[in-house]
Amino acid sequence: MKKFLNTLALIVMVIMLVSTLSVSADSDGILKNKVLYSWDFSSEEQTTSDSSLTDIPILNGSAEYSADNQNVKLNATSGAGMTVNLSTPVSYETSENVINIEFDANLGSIDKQYFTYEIKSGESNLIECSFMPYNKSTAVGYLKVDGVDIIEDTDDTNVNKQLINYISSAKGDGMTAVVTHFRNEINLADRSVTVYITSGSKLGTFMGSFDTSEYNSITGLNINITKNSTSRYTYIDNVKITQYQRVAPPDPSELVSDIITNADGDTTTVDTSKMVYGDTIKTFLVTTAKDGKLVKQYTTDADDSVNVDSKNAEDIEILPIYTYDNLAESAFNTENGVTLDGTFEDGRYNFSFQKSNGTLTDIYVNDYMVGNNIEQTGKGRGTPKGSLYSVNDIKIEGGSINISTRRDEYNGRTYPNAPISTVTINKVPQILERKTKITLMGDSLVCDYYGGRRESDLGSNQTGWGQQLGNFIDKDKYEILNLANSGHYAKILYETATGGAIYNSQVGDIVIYQCGYNDYKRSSKEEMVEYMTKMVQDAKNAGVRMIFVTPPATCDPEDWLDHTAEDYKNTSYTYPVRFGETVIETAKNLDVEYIDLSKYSYDYLTLLYGSDITEAGELYIQNLGVKDYIHLSYAGAMKWASYIAQTLFDENCIDSINTDFSYKVTDTQNNEIECKVTESKDDSFDRYLISADDENINVRIMAHTEGNVYVCLYSENGKLQNVQSVKGNENVQTVTLPISHESGAYIKMFD
Structure with missing residues (x-):
């Protein structure tokens, strides 16, 4: 059941200072990233096999909807793919109208099976990407913009290897792999493209440009895997097309930074048009709860309304996620660190820090340590190359957030070259018990x-x-x-x-x-x-x-x-x-x-x-x-x-x-x-070790065991065969019992 709620009557409203808005409003409105098309594949109705349809993913070959995983399954035994044709091409007016096309992939890998996607403009491919997830030196991959390669082989690494450095895959069913996210940022006015490939803490960024004027709009998307005799399934999910557009700004006095409302059925549509906005707010954190306990928590694109999965929940809370991904790396080599743009209400916040390299560092927020010795490695562990570090429930006072990296040793403090590439921040949800x-x-x-x-x-x-x-x-x-x-x-x-x-x-x-x-x-x-x-x-x-x-x-x-x-x-x-x-x-x-x-x-x-x-x-x-x-x-x-x-x-x-x-x-x-x-509240299972040889059962009793210890040997039918006792002391003691010649025996110990 879906029901649109007038959240202005139900929300917890927090009036924000105007300085919270990192995007200035002008007579033409404010710039917001609008979701034009989105398919999360929560139902099979979001797919079709009819190739004549538009604005819906078309499954071809042996592609099929996976009800178990709520995504699209690509089976390569006969080749498989998914196509989206847009009835209204996404065009632009100015260089502000940046387009983003993104999707998630769970990649299965096997020799000779390639994964490919294309972003179309008219009859041509503006972006083409292809690689073999299976790590093989002879694999031939490419990433092209307007037919021109934007990655080239090097003496040490071919293009395929350069691409798969940033993905995750499984030599089996793709659902066992970490999700790989593809985001294609297209500026038709400036004729530039940036492709982001991320998986876990791995981030690859590839930039290209095009000269021809024929690319005036985006008309569709193709994703496919090649035919292979043995398939390791690949899955596609969360396909989205967004564009930055000017919209009328809300009244600053009506802006809120936290929306709390009641759930109504399995799906609740929540009005978020009055949520604070800005360049750093690209996503919302959605939390659902019942009796203060978490039911579900996930992120979604920042938009004017959100369809919340509210199944089994009583309460809903939506919060902005602040993302800072253009931090100056040099600032982390200094005592001052980085003070983030924006004004933050006093309260408690959750932080995630993506480090840019594997240099050891401590992390401070407003001069209080929140992370110690990040990137410490040890025997049997790999070399960190930039970890994702998350910490929750951090107190913020005074309206600002400063982040610094330091290294404190017993011989003094230094400021190492340990930059942070991305910081994400959200308030701690109030509907959950702390x-x-x-x-x-x-x-x-x-x-x-x-x-x-x-x-x-x-x-x-x-x-x-x-x-x-x-x-x-x-x-x-x-x-x-x-x-x-x-x-x-x-x-x-x-x-x-x-x-x-x-x-x-x-x-x-x-x-x-x-x-x-x-x-x-x-x-x-x-x-x-x-x-x-x-x-x-x-x-x-x-x-x-x-x-x-x-x-x-x-x-x-x-x-x-x-x-x-x-x-x-x-x-x-x-x-x-x-x-x-x-x-x-x-x-x-x-x-x-x-x-x-x-x-x-x-x-x-x-x-x-x-x-x-x-x-x-x-x-x-x-x-x-x-x-x-x-x-x-x-x-x-x-x-x-x-x-x-x-x-x-x-x-x-x-x-x-x-x-x-x-x-x-x-x-x-x-x-x-x-x-x-x-x-x-009994650790006796931990105070004894039992072993046996051909003749005896040996029970070792931990030093400093208190009181008397009784070791009893019973026959299989419960008849007491033998009993030994020792008084616990400061030494390890061993009790030895001859093995019974009956078919079975067991031991009980009492102290």
Whole structure:
């Protein structure tokens, strides 16, 4: 059911300052990007096989509508394509009337199968693009404007390779590939064309021009794939044709920056003609909700009305998305950074930053850190070439937004060549219940790593436990921001990350800080306590809950020496670990909570690999650590994150965890490493390891297990066969039971 709502009576109206308008109105009206044609293929009625029709996608060959995916499926076994012929060609009056033709493609790839599209002007092709998604050196691709190639082969790379550098494809069904977006920007007056190809963080930009005067309008579009004996399906979606046109401006006093209204049926048409406008507002964020919970969220073109998919929803909110994609790269090498055009209401905003290169950097908004050590890489990871970094729920006050990139180390601050090519910003939707924010601070054992996973999860794919924590926590209730940074310690984190962590939190939010490891190496016990105290004072003043974490045990080669019992305290493979006891003492003195990851990690590692650091170290780097004997592998980070999440829940710091997620891997010693959380608030599944040989069943019991442990062997029919008990102490203990000669047996353990 579609129903047009008079939103002026229903919306939450926010009057904006005139300076919000980045496009000036004149007697001819304002310039807005108008949607002329749009097909999202939400129904089969948006396609036809009748080649005589206009203004509707015509499917030819073996192309067909996919009801499952709500898009067009191209099957190459007999060749397939889609054509759009326009009944009224899109022409122009001035150079302002830029035309955009864009579409999404999920590309399947196979040898000798080409993907091609053409944008037509009369009987001629203004733009022609063809490539083979399958990466083969002999493939011949082209991108032409007015029949002239605008890309040429180089000594190292042919045209086909240059094009597929910016797409994503799958050697299978195309729906498993990341979407590739094609946008063709055409200025018929200036006789120029810019082709944008984007997929994930990859962006290719290709420019061309034409001299002939015959191209006065755009008349259609062809998309097809060539015939192939074996097809890997390609899919087309979200075809749009837009043009910048002058329209009458709304009264500035009527402009709004947020529309909230009620849903009415599966589809609700919302009047957005009074939404703020400008060069930076090209899209809207559409959010639907029920009882404060998200139903659906997506983006759509900025237009005077929006057909909202409101199925199963009660409330609708539409917000402008501000996109800044022409930022001066040189400005990010300076202390001042970039101040964005426009006036922003006080409130909370979500940000996405597309970096232009892989240079390490921290990101600040209005002098408060929102991203730490972006582009950090590690063992088993690729080299980042410019990541997309997103952060939510950032507080903005004073009407302006300044963005800067910095690099803070223990030896000072620099302003690296780490430019940001695109920033997108939107206000946080009001119809959703706010998530409690959990901000993490710490060192390289906590921080995020970039570059993807290239090697084994055991002994490689370096990861911080903070990067894995979100797997085990209810993401519908909690928002995690990781501001940890490699090499940092209490003093430098207080001077850099703590201000942003507290400023962007609200009463009841949580800050979790792991400290001790680098304080031991680069600072002092006294200085660590001083800055822990300052952090707690700032957090308490803001009503924020502070939780400290002791550092996890590692096998740092610096500690591969003979130590006396006293000397061995505060090394990496012992308990306590590197100032861990001071972290606990300080937390108690400041009356804040703490999590003793040192104790748990040391007990768990000795359970698996023994207490000798040299022997354990060689096993650590094959499994839960990486080759430097310190940092965590993907599996190791997952294990410590599961413990942190479980403890937060057990100690009532959070009230909702993700019990559906589980990660298992078998290490080189045939131990099953299981990472999960449970609502039973019982970690006994984690305190025992069971193995068997031909004669016996062996149960290893973690050090520092409290109370008596009973290991009971039962027959298959439930008859008790044997029972052994030990009293938990500071050492790993093993209980051995002879294997029953009956057909089956099982073990129960009680403590």
